Amino acid sequence: MEGERTSVSPLCDLHFTCAPGRTRTGDPLLRGIRVAPASAQVRLHVSAGARAVWRAHGAAGGVQARGVQAGLGSLADGSTDPRACYVPVAGTQTQSPMPAGSSVDAQLLGRRRRQPAGSHSFAAGCRTRLPARPATSRLATYHDGVVHLAMEIEEVIDTITALLDADDDSTVNTSMRIPSALRDAASLAVDHLGVASSTTALTSDVLRSAIETAVMAAALEAHYRRAPDARPTLAETALALAAQDGSPLAARRELVERAAADVLARRPDADADDVLLWAEAQQAVGA
């Protein structure tokens, strides 16, 4: 299975490329993850779209995913609401809302499917290749554990989003500790540099901005896991930024692509602004 890209469903389109006990570098969700306990319960969010694809797999390839099918069967036809069902792994007994005694025994044939045009489901473009694997394999447990963790990340994003959007002006005396020198610097910046109306406002604004940026980045990463083709290259991001800046570089695709390749060769963690700076420098040298 090593090196094979798989997913458990279009809605839980989470990939793994390594064997149990090993991790794929570059994916924070997989970093540090090891094989989950054989008795672990994994929660899967299932949409009508995912159900449809799974049923299509069943019709085409004799899918045997008894526990999954039982969970999907409880969904109303046409519903697009994600539902949660608890899927037992390694042959353990199920818990509500799954019928007792069902188990995951996925012998799913791999194939790739496309969502119908016009659909807004993330199933579109997702890989739905499901490998044949025994229910009791450690790999299955490992995979399901990754699914579980990824869903947790998305729930965290949604919870943070709800908190950021909450219409709540109440304040709290926080127990957060900040260096006293930093507090004094903030106070002076407020009083003499006009950076904010108060140190509280300054702290809140900066904190909110940092959290929002982190949420946006996490949401994009979560999206890329569902729809890998949606991930823009560094050059594409740089071109988008150049367009936003009104820079002439936006019309110099080849130059920016070359700059992205050059910068990545030297700094693998470079961002789009690094690429634009390098492209501008190359343009200046060439002028």
Next chain:
Amino acid sequence: MRTVLLDNEAVQALLDAGHPKHRAVIAHFAGVVTRRRRGPTVEVVVPTAVRVEAGWDRSDPSAATASRLRVRDEGLDTASANLAARIRTDGDVSVADAHAGAVMRTLTSDDIVVLTSDPGDMERVASPRRITAIRI
């Protein structure tokens, strides 16, 4: 401060991972994240009339990613409705475009970027406000 405004097709492309321009719109969001990490304030907004026209229901689970990207709604209050009505009457434009124009004219940002399928229309409804209209 930069404000990135989404027009109808930008929203549609954002919502649908199978849309041919989806990746292009996502690249703009990735650019916003890049810039925000470096300090400058960049926000993304959508006029609510545009959201209606594009069919973006934030409570729809299939729009989860779009709803997680901190895109702020710009609603129609009395003042902006009056302005949008004038823009619509004067320019014979759609309600969504008129609302987008009203938003662009009243934003306090000094740098307005619009992701749109029709830059000319957006520049017209935003006038006399200068904007950067990007064709997606």
